[in-house]
Amino acid sequence: MIPGPFELVRATSVEDAIAALVEHGDDAKILAGGHSLLPLMKLRLAMPAYLVDISGIPGMSYVRVDGDEVAIGAGTRHHELEKDAVAAAEVPLLPYTASQVGDPQVRHRGTIGGTVAHSDPASDLPTALLALGGDVVVQGPEGRRTIPLTEFWLGFFETALAEDELIVEIRVPRTGSAGWAYEKFTRRANDWPIVAAAAVDGRVALANMAGSVVRATATEEALARGASIAEAAALADEGTSPGADMHADQEYRRHLARLLTRRALERAAGAASAAA
Ligand SMILES: Cc1cc2nc3c(=O)[nH]c(=O)nc-3n(C[C@H](O)[C@H](O)[C@H](O)COP(=O)(O)OP(=O)(O)OC[C@H]3O[C@@H](n4cnc5c(N)ncnc54)[C@H](O)[C@@H]3O)c2cc1C
Structure with missing residues (x-):
């Protein structure tokens, strides 16, 4: 099956992506790794007229320590998280869980922002993130706001994200040597x-x-x-x-x-x- 027709908007910055979301409203959807959105489009369960591709925005993929927390860029792919040395040292539950997502192809395309935004109750990384606690940092036309992970997922495919907002970062506490398992x-x-x-x-x-x-x-x-x-x-x-x-x-x-x-x-x- 192939998806219905759509126009591709290649965003070059977060602000650019937000401007496209504001312009096209609920006709637009963010495209990150495409590994959840495209299957839905092929089934005609999603039919956005505009896809705002954020995969070319520089600087959206990183894992870094910031005080007591680890900050993960929304564009970080599952494979990058799985192999990341900072994540392995500071929050080892996440790279292990990333290694359990689908197959190598899925892990090389799927992003943490995409799996968090998608809100599928069967998702691996959101389960680990919810156990860790922490926040989702989102950006919209009015700037950034922080949503606790405990308040982010509202139901099946439903989140606290507004139509014109983008997830830019996920923040979780450093757990270091605390015991963990998935x-x-x-x-x-x-x-x-x-x-x-x-x-x-x-x-x-x-x-x-x-x-x-x-x-x-x-x-x-x-x-x-x-x-x-x-x-x-x-x-x-x-x-x-x-x-x-x-x-x-x-x-x-x-x-x-x-x-x-x-x-x-x-x-x-x-x-x-x-x-x-
Ligand atoms: C064959 C297959 C097997 C899989 N197996 C598993 C598995 O075992 N476990 C598992 O957890 N997942 C699995 N997945 C899903 C995979 O993890 C997806 O990559 C992930 O759920 C979505 O990430 P993405 O970057 O591909 O998002 P996309 O498909 O690009 O987007 C998904 C949704 O999130 C929105 N979105 C994306 N990024 C952002 C952002 N930064 N801000 C706001 N909205 C955003 C999009 O508009 C869309 O609504 C599988 C997928 C496939 C195709």
């Missing part, structure tokens, strides 16, 4: 997760257990009260609303959430004690 359950290698769990510093996030990636808050609260990993993980699916499809029904997804949370917490605890 457990992804797939039917075949390279697949999207049926369910996944990310754990770091007593926080847990789940993929594919609701309309967006979600925190396992009952588990986190139990850990904070001093519950054992097994007791806390048994609560992982509380408050979630998983869907059902040909790969897994709701009960099986709930079972996976509890199991993967336990594995992630055990692995994170092991990594933390090894680093101590």
Whole structure:
């Protein structure tokens, strides 16, 4: 299948991209790696008249330490994050999770800004980002604003981003040697997760257990009260609303959430004690 007709606008700066979004309103869509948007366009689930290509904007791909945080440019591709030395030292959950996204072709094209903006509840990196906490920095005609990751994803394909705004940066706390783990359950290698769990510093996030990636808050609260990993993980699916499809029904997804949370917490605890 091929997408419907569209006009390509090659943005040369963030301001240029925002001007195109303002000019064309909801007829326009940002194009980054194209690995989520183009499949939707081929299925006619998205039919933008204008694609604002941000892949040629210089300076949108970086990972750097900024005080207590790591700042990641929205144009950073999954493969770049996977191989980045700063990320490996400061926030190792992210490069590992990036290595689990799709196949090499997807990782060489897809960007962190794209996967965050897309808001697919099955996405790997948003799950890890939600466990880390931190912020999304967006820019629009009025300048920049910062949205906490906990408030960014509103539901399936729905975010707090305004029509004329662009994600420019993601900021997460440096975790250094704190224990972390990402457990992804797939039917075949390279697949999207049926369910996944990310754990770091007593926080847990789940993929594919609701309309967006979600925190396992009952588990986190139990850990904070001093519950054992097994007791806390048994609560992982509380408050979630998983869907059902040909790969897994709701009960099986709930079972996976509890199991993967336990594995992630055990692995994170092991990594933390090894680093101590
Ligand atoms: C075969 C295949 C397998 C995949 N497997 C996985 C997997 O296992 N796990 C996983 O997590 N993902 C998977 N993906 C998705 C992949 O990670 C995508 O690259 C990613 O979700 C979107 O990034 P992108 O840069 O390609 O975004 P695009 O497709 O270019 O854009 C996606 C959406 O985000 C918007 N957007 C992009 N950048 C910005 C920005 N900076 N500011 C505001 N809006 C923006 C676009 O307008 C569009 O609505 C897979 C994709 C394919 C094709």
